[in-house]
Amino acid sequence: MSERAVGTAVLEKPGPAPLPPRPRGPRAALAVPLGLVRTARPRQWVKNVLVVAAPAAAGRLGSWDAAGRLALVFGLFTAAAAAVYLVNDARDAPADRAHPVKRRRPVAAGTVPVPVAYAAGTALGLGAAAAGAALCNPMTAALLAAYLLMQLAYCVRLKHVLVVDLAVVTTGFLMRAMIGGVALGIPLSRWFLITTGFGALFMVAAKRYSEALRMEGAHGATRALLTQYTPGYLRFVWQLAAGVAVLGYCLWALESGGVAAGALLPWRQLSMIAFILAVLRYAVFADRGAAGEPEDVVLGDRPLAVIGLVWAAMYGMAVTDL
Structure with missing residues (x-):
């Protein structure tokens, strides 16, 4: 990405991009599963690497036990975040259709039906919370559950409250950075x-x-x-x-x-x-x-x-x- 390209990107008003054609034939059977994966935002999963922030700061990444627990927390947090994305896109589908870029999202474009997005998000969220309670220490499970509840409240209401919306999104990042330390018992x-x-x-x-x-x-x-x-x-x-x-x-x-x-x-x-x-x-x-x-x-x-x-x-x- 060049600086010149970045500097001029702001000056251009994005026009409505054409929606991709509806898949037909054999591809149609895979449209919903692939759409669910796209809605779960695989590119955003890189944010969950923050779970290693506290252990890295404390120099606690040198054991297989720590690596295993951090991998588990990464997976659970990724599932929780994917659940929130699915629910968010299902709720925001009408508004996303007015956005020049977001209108191409699978739920807004109609590739993934809204009820299917809700069902997949609910299953992922409940599964992540249950796995956290069964496999992690109580504080890690509580932090993961708090993240899910806060993000769902954000989807329903808090995203429409001035300043609070900034605080909630920021807290989501902070929770990612905290949970690795909590899982390994590292003081923050x-x-x-x-x-x-x-x-x-x-x-x-x-x-x-x-x-x-x-x-x-x-x-x-x-x-x-x-x-x-x-x-x-x-x-x-x-x-x-x-x-x-x-x-x-x-x-x-x-x-x-x-x-x-x-x-x-x-x-x-x-x-x-x-x-x-x-x-x-x-x-x-x-x-x-x-x-x-x-x-x-x-x-x-x-x-x-x-x-x-x-x-x-x-x-x-x-x-x-x-």
Whole structure:
């Protein structure tokens, strides 16, 4: 993804895209199952990698037992998130049909019937909650159930409440980052929670800001709440959140002291440079209104990916005292 392409994307108003033709013949039998998989958003599952955030921060990824429990939590969280996507798309099908991109979603396009989406979402949600209660410790199961209840409340009502909608989506990211530590019994530091929470708010508000710019003049046909936020307010939110996330990370890194015994350099403190550069790089896309899909920005921008790898290498050396 080039910077020029990203910078000009905001200037073009998206027109209604033609719907894909209805499948016929042998493909018709697979249309609903494939549509359910698409509705479950496989590309969004990368967000659930956040379950390893707390164990990685604590240096607790070195055992097969930890890897197995994190894999289980990843699978359960993925099933829970897929359930929420299915229910959300079933409820939002009429509004999605007015959106230039979302109208192509399987439920909005009519490929997956609304009752089928509801049934699949309910089965996945109940299955994830039951498996969490049977296979995980009580706190992990409670956190997973709380995520499901909060997200379902968001689908039904909270997405229409100013500021609360931002808080709920941000809390969903924070829960992903917390659940890995809870599953392994790792204490979560205040700096971890502050940095992760406000980092998530930064990305959520930047996404809303990008959506608001793209849908100007649409009179809230697809996300009515966007008409109640001003671009200036959303810009203020993501700038504030970015600043607090950077401050929290720096205070945490500086609190750990100087060079650890046996380490070559103060890697934890040096990682502040890469973290700040990553935030500044992402802010370029946020400022242009091109951060509508965070995973596309993170995975599609090569400089940001390189900065992320450098940060991960520095952090890994800090954890292992190299």
